[in-house]
Amino acid sequence: MDSKDKKEKVAKTDEMDKTEKIDETEKAVRVDKIEEPKKMENRGKNKHFITSLEFAFKGIQTVFEEERNMRKHVLLGGLAMLAGVILGLDRLEWLWIFLAVFLVWIVEIINTVFENVVDMCTECHYNAIGKKIKDMAAGAVLLTSIFAVIVGLIIFLPKILEFLGA
């Protein structure tokens, strides 16, 4: 092989090396593009179940500590359950009481979430849409509370009247 052939061969090999390197880089980029969203997804999912529970309880605790209305709802719900034990509710009555009590608690938490989101977005400045959102969320709490009062009256009133009459 003369020196010209040698040069041509070296040039060809260099060219092939370059192409291979480019291929590898492209492959790595492509793999990264596929892997990255997976990594992002897994970062959340890998959280241990107990840790997720801790966050959830922390959320409930925060609402309880920061919202006076939530403390009222918890007190009233607890009293309804105590009354249920004293008056000896049957299975179906317990189901209605649990539904009403938990619904009020859940909607109050959702209301607090909306209040916090509005405060975060508006930085506590007046905003017409923020007002609408907060008023609607408060309306949801009001409706749920009315539902709970109706359930309480239907279940407890006859029992209380009977108890007083006896």
Ligand SMILES: Nc1ncnc2c1ncn2[C@@H]1O[C@H](COP(=O)(O)OP(=O)(O)OP(=O)(O)O)[C@@H](O)[C@H]1O
């Ligand atoms: N950023 C805002 N822009 C416009 N109106 C607002 C804004 N923040 C609050 N409001 C008005 O004030 C009302 C009371 O809001 P606030 O955040 O004090 O909740 P709240 O009704 O006191 O509830 P809670 O007592 O559960 O905290 C809202 O329903 C809304 O009408």
